[in-house]
Amino acid sequence: MGLVKVGVIGIGNMGSSHVQMLDKGQIKGATLTAICSSNASRIKWVKNNTQGNVQIFRDVDTFFNESGIDAVLIATPHYSHPELAKKAFAKGIHVLIEKPAGVFTKDVLEMNEAAKLSGKVFGIMYNQRANPLFQKLRDLIQSGELGEIKRTNWIVTDVYRSQSYYDSSKWRATWKGEGGGVLLNQALHHLDIWQWTTGFLPKSIRATCSIGKYHDIEVEDDVTAFVEYENGATGVFITSTGEAPGTDRYEIVGDRGKLVVENDELTFYRLTQSERDFNATYTGGFGVPEWKKIVIPVKSENANHSMIIQNWIDSIVTGSQLLAPGTEGINALEISNAIYLSSWLNETVELPINPDLYYEKLQEKISTSTFEKKSVTNTTLDVTGTH
């Protein structure tokens, strides 16, 4: 097999970064042969920043029909991911979509179905799954070392954004353009890692989303969600783009101790004996089970977009397993949709939520929106160092 011919559609913040990575030959076994964008200045940017031989398309259907690509990297605004992915699968093209999988689960379920039917390699840019720290964390949970999970707690407030970020494009942080705020954009990786490391989705969610609390936007920039799991464990997920300096602290408590990820360090507070056993047999009143603090020697690597692209290309070439299968994109989206729905309805919601109900409520948000952005700068932002 020769080099996999890759196209990139959408040349915004992320797409531009992917184009450079591919163009510089940083992905083994792949070559950038085409891009698609309707934005003249971004097309000009591609021409000026690639080595040539990259076909330029302005129209989506022509791109899929005539570019001759084997695989497409979809980095367009969120809403279009499922539709574009379905077009690609219909043409027998492998797909890697940027996160989120889409904006509502109804659409994403259809995309997943199309992916399965096509038999093509379908990945999603959950690049945090390539972080060795989260892989180790997941191992410690999935191998049973932590014991049965009792509680999870993630404070994700180190995703600060100023008004100028929201003003950088018209579609950003609107119901119509982006379909959500901090949950769907900054904290979606965390939602994925939350369910991926623990291995389960919440059973029910009760959440409060604050709309434009710290910014002039019509979507949420501050969220607190309380979740309950099937096994009786509980969890809290907090995120905000209005706090500085923020916190990124993920704690998972199990029957055999506690795992904490903070400041790029993974610490295991490991019990000698299971807490449930200690509780049942100890007779001394105020005693606490014996434990040891173990700093797990693993390095956190945050921005592994290239690893996910490489993993996807490898899977296309050799059939190897995907780290982030596209069909799993629905999990974090399911959580975020449930958080919105709980907040909109002001009640506890059960998962999976009703995809039609969510779609309907989202359409209401869009159709009743009267929000106008005061100033839009139309800036493409450098995403170096972001997730």
Added chain:
Amino acid sequence: MGLVKVGVIGIGNMGSSHVQMLDKGQIKGATLTAICSSNASRIKWVKNNTQGNVQIFRDVDTFFNESGIDAVLIATPHYSHPELAKKAFAKGIHVLIEKPAGVFTKDVLEMNEAAKLSGKVFGIMYNQRANPLFQKLRDLIQSGELGEIKRTNWIVTDVYRSQSYYDSSKWRATWKGEGGGVLLNQALHHLDIWQWTTGFLPKSIRATCSIGKYHDIEVEDDVTAFVEYENGATGVFITSTGEAPGTDRYEIVGDRGKLVVENDELTFYRLTQSERDFNATYTGGFGVPEWKKIVIPVKSENANHSMIIQNWIDSIVTGSQLLAPGTEGINALEISNAIYLSSWLNETVELPINPDLYYEKLQEKISTSTFEKKSVTNTTLDVTGTH
């Protein structure tokens, strides 16, 4: 003025500790002259563990009428605090009550009224207020250094208790005997410090209390509460006696940075510029306000019961200010009552809650209780190192 003649009523875990402190002359200006207990073995303990000259009373009214004490330290089970305090005030006796102030606010409001009418010195054993770390934390907030509060978050899970603790006496962890679980016993200090350091009570609370989740008890041992404040700030308070090793991490985010208390250390992540100002003026998209990490050099001292007793005696002798006025005992109780009520009703409750409604619901819990403790050891536990 001679030495303040102090009586102690209730010779359980805390009362025994106070008796020893007073008897050993560790409280300046005070002398232990009487105790009251209906428990023969505890009376025997007092006789064996004090220097003599301590009058022993078995009956409450005789104790208040005939002991000739100036001041009483009330360390009986929770429910009796308001009633005994009222008896003392009626006799013109100064009062220091153990926490909680009572079990329901209805009763405590009456006690506070009686205290005011008596003009006597009324304190409560919120000994955490004597911790220099929390005093410094409060200063940083109240002086405006942190700026307007945006969010509070306290994880209080380092209050592990095994079944043997709950089995140490019959009244413990029952609605009838104690009126609550982890909230009213282990985490009440934290609830007080939470409202005392921030300077405000929540406006509304939405909470989930899990009953006997980790222990064979009829009250809660696991709680998650989400609160909203008048100024729009939000907060989360988590506590459990079923996790080991637990966490004690208190984070307060303001417009000028973030304060974190963890591992007995106070850290101030201080912004150079207010976040609100930065947000309004910054134009660069992904930037974050500049900050410095400052470890505040203050030592945490956890078990200052003696300081609160001394402070109370000093106030009796010199009229100096109380660190923990008894009338403020209602604040943490108001929060805990609201958390229970929210969980029982499965809805968001506004503060202050209706004292009559809470009283009624609590009576329902008591009257419908069918819980029987399987084994009761009747042990007096050594409280050294607990709060």
